[in-house]
Amino acid sequence: MSLFGALFSGVSGLQSQSSAMGAIADNVTNINTIGYKGTTVNFKTLVTAQASLTQYSPGGVQSTPRQGIDIQGLLQATTSATDIGISGGGFFVTNQVAQAGAGDLFTYTRAGSFKVDQEGFLQNVGGGYMQGWPLSFFDGTASAKTVQVGQNTFMKAYIQGNGDKVVINDNIIDSTNLQPINLQTIGGTASPTTTLSVGANLPSGALVNGQERINALIFDSLGNPHNISYNFIKTGANTWRTTVEQPAQSAVVSQLTQQNEVHSASGRLDIDDEATGTIVGTISVNANGEQINIFLDPTAADDATFVDSGGGVPDPDMTVNTTGRTISQILDEIASRINTALTDAAVFGAAPTPPGNWARRVSGENGITFDQASDANAMTFSANILDANSKQLAAQSDTAGYTVPALDATYGWYDLGGGALRQSSIEFSGNGTPSEFFGRDASTAPSPQHKVELIWANGAEDMQQGNTNSPAIEVFLGNYNTPDGLTQLSGDFQLNYLQQNGAKFGNFAGVSIGNDGIVTALFDNGVTRPVFMIPLASFTNPNGLQALSGNVWIATDFSGNPTLREAGTAGAGSINAAALEASTVDLGTEFTRMITTQRAYSSAAKIITTADDMLSELLNIKR
Numbered sequence: 286m287s288l289f290g291a292l293f294s295g296v297s298g299l300q301s302q303s304s305a306m307g308a309i310a311d312n313v314t315n316i317n318t319i320g321y322k323g324t325t326v327n328f329k330t331l332v333t334a335q336a337s338l339t340q341y342s343p344g345g346v347q348s349t350p351r352q353g354i355d356i357q358g359l360l361q362a363t364t365s366a367t368d369i370g371i372s373g374g375g376f377f378v379t380n381q382v383a384q385a386g387a388g389d390l391f392t393y394t395r396a397g398s399f400k401v402d403q404e405g406f407l408q409n410v411g412g413g414y415m416q417g418w419p420l421s422f423f424d425g426t427a428s429a430k431t432v433q434v435g436q437n438t439f440m441k442a443y444i445q446g447n448g449d450k451v452v453i454n455d456n457i458i459d460s461t462n463l464q465p466i467n468l469q470t471i472g473g474t475a476s477p478t479t480t481l482s483v484g485a486n487l488p489s490g491a492l493v494n495g496q497e498r499i500n501a502l503i504f505d506s507l508g509n510p511h512n513i514s515y516n517f518i519k520t521g522a523n524t525w526r527t528t529v530e531q532p533a534q535s536a537v538v539s540q541l542t543q544q545n546e547v548h549s550a551s552g553r554l555d556i557d558d559e560a561t562g563t564i565v566g567t568i569s570v571n572a573n574g575e576q577i578n579i580f581l582d583p584t585a586a587d588d589a590t591f592v593d594s595g596g597g598v599p600d601p602d603m604t605v606n607t608t609g610r611t612i613s614q615i616l617d618e619i620a621s622r623i624n625t626a627l628t629d630a631a632v633f634g635a636a637p638t639p640p641g642n643w644a645r646r647v648s649g650e651n652g653i654t655f656d657q658a659s660d661a662n663a664m665t666f667s668a669n670i671l672d673a674n675s676k677q678l679a680a681q682s683d684t685a686g687y688t689v690p691a692l693d694a695t696y697g698w699y700d701l702g703g704g705a706l707r708q709s710s711i712e713f714s715g716n717g718t719p720s721e722f723f724g725r726d727a728s729t730a731p732s733p734q735h736k737v738e739l740i741w742a743n744g745a746e747d748m749q750q751g752n753t754n755s756p757a758i759e760v761f762l763g764n765y766n767t768p769d770g771l772t773q774l775s776g777d778f779q780l781n782y783l784q785q786n787g788a789k790f791g792n793f794a795g796v797s798i799g800n801d802g803i804v805t806a807l808f809d810n811g812v813t814r815p816v817f818m819i820p821l822a823s824f825t826n827p828n829g830l831q832a833l834s835g836n837v838w839i840a841t842d843f844s845g846n847p848t849l850r851e852a853g854t855a856g857a858g859s860i861n862a863a864a865l866e867a868s869t870v871d872l873g874t875e876f877t878r879m880i881t882t883q884r885a886y887s888s889a890a891k892i893i894t895t896a897d898d899m900l901s902e903l904l905n906i907k908r
Contacts, residue, residue: 288903290333290343291896297345298889301328304348305882312870313879319410320370320395320836321868322354323875354827354838358395358866367407369397369798370866373858375821375850378458379413379837383465391416391458392837393822393830393847395866405469411835416463418453418818419443420803422753428452432851434803434815438753441818455820455849466804466817471793475508476812477748478787481737482761486772486779487517487525489717495519497778501785505745506755508790508810509534513737520709523773527710529737533650534680536687537740541757542723543730545750546693548710550657552666555680555742556612558651562673564607564615569686570623570655570666572643577601577626579619581670583608589622601626612651620644620653657689660697664689680742687740696723711762713773718766727765734761788812798862802852821857822847 305326315321331344360370371377376393383406392413399407399415407415418441423431429440429452441453443464453462481501491497499515511532518526531538531553539550554568563583570577580603588604603622607615623644645654657664667686668679681687691697696708714720722733736757739748746755763770791810798804802819824830829843840847850857 287341287343288896288899292893294343294345295889295892295896297331297347298892299886301326301346301348302882302886302889304350306879306886308350309875309879309882312875313872316868316870316872318396318836318868319398319865320358321870322352322356322358322395323868323870324350324352326350352828352830352832353869354830356869358869360861360864361867363863363865365400366796366798366863367399367401368863368865369399369819370861370864371395371397371821371858372861373856374827375823375852375857376827376838376847377409377413378416378463378820378822378847378849379409379411380416380460380463380465381413383408383414389460390839391463392833392835392839393824394835394837396836398865401468405467406465407468411837413835413837414465415819416465417802417804417820418455418462419464419466420815420818424753426450426452430455432803432815432818437815439815458822458847458849463820468793468796471806471816473790473792474806474808474810474812474814475504475506475790476786476788476810476814477506477746477755478503478758478785479756480759480761480784480786482770482782482784483515484763484770484781484783486774486776486781487519488778489523489713489773489775491519493519493521499780499783501783503532503758503785504787504789505739505741505743505748507743507745508788509743509745510789511535517711523713523715524709525711525713525773531654531739533647533652534741534743535739536681536683536742537689537738539690539738541736541738541750542693542696543725543732543735544696545736546696546723547657547690548693548697548708548723548735550689550692552655552657552664552687552689553647553652553681553742554655554666554668555650555652556616556668556670557676557678557680558612559676560612560672560678561676564612564670564672564678566668566670566679568619568666568668568670568679570664572655572659572662572664574662575601575626577623578603579622580604581607581615587618589626616646616651616653620646623653623655655689657692660692660694663691683742687742711771714766716766717772717774718768719763719771720766722762722765733764734759736760798860800853800859800861802860819852819860820849821852821860823850823855823857824848 308324308326312323327349328346329349331347333342333344335342379392379394381390396409396411399409402408420439421442423438423440429442432439441455443451445451483499487497497517501513503511503513513532514530516528520526528549529538529540533555535553537552540548542548564581566581568579582604585604587606605618643656643658647654665686665688668681670679672678708724711719712721720726736759738757741747748755748757750757788810791808791812794809795807796804803815804817806814806816824847825845829841830838831841832838852860
């Protein structure tokens with residue numbers, strides 16, 4: 286019956302407008318909810334099939350709520366570094382639990398108001414914990430996804446509590462390939478020196494064998510400061526040789542050419558002067574194939590014996606009495622004995638002959654430097670020296686010893702006797718600019734930079750090629766034919782600039798977040814280190830997500846599966862630090878809708894009351 290149909294049509298109007306008012310209420314009350322997406326209610330007709338051409342059968346109306354999840358909200362600046370807003374498409378991935386476990390529930394949100402909780406995790410106001418990809422220095426793992434940050438390469442990987450490395454698959458959303466960021470575990474850091482740049486004028490009027498010296502402060506991987514000295518020795522007209530004076534606590538230093546040949550190398554033995562009582566121990570040095578054993582013995586007299594170890598080659602063994610001698614006196618005796626043994630014709634018998642100061646006392650320090658003087662054999666040395674209380678006195682106490690590499694036959698240098706040098710380090714042209722480094726010009730070695738490798742005896746990571754955490758130091762002394770580094774002009778020696786990176790130990794001071802989602806840890810020593818990357822999840826139909834409490838959504842069949850992307854790539858938006866995305870609700874629009882909804886509701890109610898009056902009239906007919 287059409288009259289009853291009118292009643293039901295009016296009821297559908299009340300229900301639909303009530304739904305619309307409910308959406309308006311939620312929108313207005315969430316006007317200040319970060320990342321909130323307003324809901325609009327659309328209406329569609331509800332039609333009853335017409336059974337007669339002369340009678341109309343009313344149906345009514347149905348409401349259809351639609352979330353504008355894909356609508357961009359305005360970004361508003363804040364003062365918190367951990368507030369982040371998205372400009373463009375995508376969602377932050379959050380987990381409802383901080384630690385991975387059975388309660389994992391990965392959700393998606395635009396609410397970037399993250400703060401540090403009591404355990405150090407980043408958590409937003411909805412209770413979700415930020416998820417992303419930990420970053421570590423790239424170690425050459427072939428399967429790792431890499432990220433370039435400045436001149437450094439990082440990989441998406443982390444180390445588990447049991448020490449196993451996990452390489453992240455950045456397409457998978459689970460507790461293995463996504464991790465929460467915990468600022469409490471970042472701790473402190475130290476940054477090893479990786480670059481050294483020198484600009485100076487070497488006087489063109491310097492005499493042959495004239496020497497200039499530059500001291501630079503470098504840092505090892507533990508943050509310890511060290512003084513490294515670059516020596517420039519004039520060997521002839523427009524030619525200079527460079528040597529590197531290695532710092533204390535280092536075992537081996539090697540100066541490499543642009544092509545990684547060994548140009549100069551030396552080893553160093555340091556002895557602690559805080560000894561108590563008599564000193565005993567051994568020092569072993571193998572140089573140019575000759576083994577030298579030095580025995581420190583407080584009871585035996587000084588002695589030097591030559592023992593034939595076979596093959597007719599005499600090996601020098603020595604005993605140094607340590608009674609009543611200071612560390613300095615003992616080292617003087619050791620250096621003298623080693624030089625005597627190595628330059629003895631009965632020992633070597635043939636060229637090349639090492640320089641007279643092959644074993645040198647380090648001026649002002651309790652150390653001996655062994656200068657590599659051969660292109661034929663690597664040199665090894667080790668020490669095991671104890672005081673009366675069995676305290677280890679030798680910094681280089683590794684029983685396996687340390688190896689000083691052999692010099693390159695063409696590009697290394699050593700004394701051939703009579704002061705003749707095999708190779709110069711730098712040659713200058715007539716205008717005072719460098720024309721060759723280590724015998725190569727721009728046509729044979731495009732890069733003028735060379736490297737310095739350091740093997741440490743203090744527990745720090747060795748500065749070597751291939752070590753991503755502590756690589757060899759790249760040294761820049763200037764470009765070819767350009768006065769931007771070393772020059773050789775008239776006048777006095779002058780240091781124009783000296784620049785190096787690296788820093789001492791620093792405590793964690795905060796984070797900064799880039800537009801690409803990379804979270805960089807800041808330390809109070811000025812060092813910065815990328816530690817985390819925030820991905821964005823994209824959906825084919827973001828409006829098909831299902832809303833949960835806490836301003837988060839979960840994926841549904843209507844939204845499609847999420848795809849993780851780096852911020853700013855493949856359609857994903859960019860991340861803005863110290864900014865939050867405001868609610869997309871507009872109060873003016875909502876109040877206007879409220880008025881029209883109220884009128885529509887009243888009109889639907891009027892239909893019901895009018896139909897009721899008509900039914901009353903119908904009932905009165907029987908009376």
